[in-house]
Amino acid sequence: MRVQVTPLDRDMDFDTLASWDVVIIGAGPAGLAAALTTAHRGLTTLVLEAKETPGGQPQFLYPDKRIIDIPGFPDGITGEELSSRVYQQAVNALVQFRFNEELLDIQDTDQTHKEDSLKSVVTNRQMYLCRKVILACGLLHFPRKLPVLDALDSQQVHYKVPRIADYSGQRVAIVGGGDSALDAAVMVLERHGQMDLIVRQDTNGKADTLRRIQDSLGRIHMATEITAARITDARIAGTGLELSLSDGCTLACDLVLVQIGFLSSEDIFRRLNLRMNDNGSVAVDSYFETSRAGIFAVGDVHGDIKLVVVAWAEGIQAAIYAFKEITSPFWLNEKRLRDLKINLIGDKLAEAARARRSLTQ
Numbered sequence: 530m531r532v533q534v535t536p537l538d539r540d541m542d543f544d545t546l547a548s549w550d551v552v553i554i555g556a557g558p559a560g561l562a563a564a565l566t567t568a569h570r571g572l573t574t575l576v577l578e579a580k581e582t583p584g585g586q587p588q589f590l591y592p593d594k595r596i597i598d599i600p601g602f603p604d605g606i607t608g609e610e611l612s613s614r615v616y617q618q619a620v621n622a623l624v625q626f627r628f629n630e631e632l633l634d635i636q637d638t639d640q641t642h643k644e645d646s647l648k649s650v651v652t653n654r655q656m657y658l659c660r661k662v663i664l665a666c667g668l669l670h671f672p673r674k675l676p677v678l679d680a681l682d683s684q685q686v687h688y689k690v691p692r693i694a695d696y697s698g699q700r701v702a703i704v705g706g707g708d709s710a711l712d713a714a715v716m717v718l719e720r721h722g723q724m725d726l727i728v729r730q731d732t733n734g735k736a737d738t739l740r741r742i743q744d745s746l747g748r749i750h751m752a753t754e755i756t757a758a759r760i761t762d763a764r765i766a767g768t769g770l771e772l773s774l775s776d777g778c779t780l781a782c783d784l785v786l787v788q789i790g791f792l793s794s795e796d797i798f799r800r801l802n803l804r805m806n807d808n809g810s811v812a813v814d815s816y817f818e819t820s821r822a823g824i825f826a827v828g829d830v831h832g833d834i835k836l837v838v839v840a841w842a843e844g845i846q847a848a849i850y851a852f853k854e855i856t857s858p859f860w861l862n863e864k865r866l867r868d869l870k871i872n873l874i875g876d877k878l879a880e881a882a883r884a885r886r887s888l889t890q
């Protein structure tokens with residue numbers, strides 16, 4: 530038996546649909562790539578995005594940075610341009626978007642559409658019925674705060690790199706040792722700012738970026754923390770900050786950029802009752818399907834390699850598997866059925882190992 534899909538048509542009134550073929554959570558690289566792939570194959574596709582605009586991390590965390598590892602862009606491309614190009618492509622493919630809608634829950638229902646059982650996707654605003662869900666909401670939720678700086682309640686403390694065309698003459702302190710902190714350091718130095726990088730432990734950032742920072746005369750404070758911070762003169766507009774460091778230095782600066790990671794979306798995954806990996810990411814099988822049938826997960830949400838092109842590739846693959854399931858249910862697909870059985874056996878073995886571990890603890 531084959532379940533046919535109806536090709537999308539520009540005159541379609543998507544608002545009158547009783548249910549969607551695919552609902553995608555998150556309009557970052559993974560979600561946008563998945564969405565244009567399902568829409569190109571004629572599936573009605575709705576993307577729900579918690580923020581008010583699309584793009585994910587490249588748009589929100591590094592819009593001005595030139596990304597240099599995307600094939601086909603030898604001169605690099607900014608996060609903002611990349612996001613807007615892929616979004617436009619999805620809009621042209623007739624993907625539908627709802628912004629400011631945050632996923633809260635996904636419930637199974639006893640309703641069906643073309644022999645597929647429907648899921649109910651619940652957001653902070655409404656509920657949508659659909660046949661397949663693709664989770665592409667990244668692992669990051671909100672930036673992790675640094676209490677000693679947060680207590681200042683100062684507009685000069687930033688958790689997202691502010692959009693300043695030229696940092697000329699500005700004294701910028703950057704807190705963090707990961708790739709985001711190092712990228713921000715390079716950006717400030719390239720824009721003629723003075724930069725102090727404060728790294729609590731050893732940096733796990735890229736060695737070549739670290740070299741670029743040192744070559745550009747950026748100062749790096751290793752194994753150092755901010756022990757105290759104060760606003761130097763609250764009465765003066767554009768006033769500075771003074772940071773006391775555990776290495777004994779006192780640092781005067783105009784801006785502090787805190788790049789120490791994010792709180793994860795783990796709570797949402799637990800609420801959805803999805804099997805998780807030990808590192809808090811969502812476990813998927815080789816078809817990017819989670820432990821709940823019909824719910825796929827792609828991009829940073831589960832992956833080890835956190836890159837735009839990997840998020841794109843996974844989004845596209847999950848979209849094609851979802852399409853295959855809709856047009857030819859997996860129980861007609863022998864390989865899929867065999868893999869499902871192997872996974873079930875794997876799950877049972879993992880469960881038994883967990884039970885054994887908890888008995889010996």
Ligand SMILES: Cc1cc2nc3c(=O)[nH]c(=O)nc-3n(C[C@H](O)[C@H](O)[C@H](O)COP(=O)(O)OP(=O)(O)OC[C@H]3O[C@@H](n4cnc5c(N)ncnc54)[C@H](O)[C@@H]3O)c2cc1C
Pocket residue numbers: 554555556557558559560577578579580583584585586587590591595596597598630631632633665666667668669708709710712794797827828829830834835836837838840
């Ligand atoms: C500073 C920095 C620099 C980087 N530089 C590079 C680089 O040079 N090259 C490269 O390839 N990669 C780079 N990366 C990594 C790359 O940005 C990520 O791997 C990629 O964005 C992952 O895409 P994604 O779609 O899985 O997740 P995200 O980009 O995180 O998108 C997820 C989307 O889901 C939305 N969302 C989250 N929760 C919900 C919810 N409950 N309901 C609805 N929507 C939700 C979010 O608002 C977001 O828009 C960098 C990352 C950082 C932090």
